[in-house]
Amino acid sequence: VVQFASFGFDASASELVMAFGSGAALHLPADELRQASNKLSDYLRSEAITHATLPPALLQGSQKLEGLESQVLILAGELPKAELIRSLAPASIINAYGPTEATVCAATWSCPDGFDGAIVPIGRPIANTRVYLLDDHG
Known part of the structure; x- marks a missing residue:
């Protein structure tokens, strides 16, 4: 697992748990590699x-x-464009949504093989989470 987020950012918590919770190695790239x-x-x-x-x-x-075909790429922090999702195939792509609402993540969407949609969904709520979609009137 790569530690891309800085330790002061909430996403770093999910990277730490993903690595250490599964017994994986956590890699800390130099700042110039992150840019x-x-x-x-x-x-x-x-x-x-x-x-x-x-x-x-x-x-x-x-x-x-x-060369990252076996990679799991979790995209987070902003809405990815559908063209980007298609360009990253055949890697497994997950769109993670909701840090503002729930600190690291509230919903995820796993990209199916052959995705050809125009819009990338925010996905379904993670375990023990509810997502409420509100209109202009709340």
Whole structure:
């Protein structure tokens, strides 16, 4: 598991639990690797990272993360574009939503093989969580 989020950000908690809760190694990349997707891609491959939580903005418009077909990529922090989701295939993609509402995550969506939608869903509530969708009138 790569520790991409800084320790002062709530997402770091899920990265820590994901690694240590499963007995995996937690990798701490240097700051310059976190800023450039091409350097990050090389790091993920060289360290045999299998799970990463990344912001879509880091990956949007950049070269494809090549050689990471067995990777689980959790996209969080903002809405990913459908084109980005398709460009990351065949990696397993999870859209994580809801840090503002529930501190790390409130809902997740796992991208199905062959996804061809125009909009990436926020998904379903995680365990012991309810999601309320409200209109302008509450």
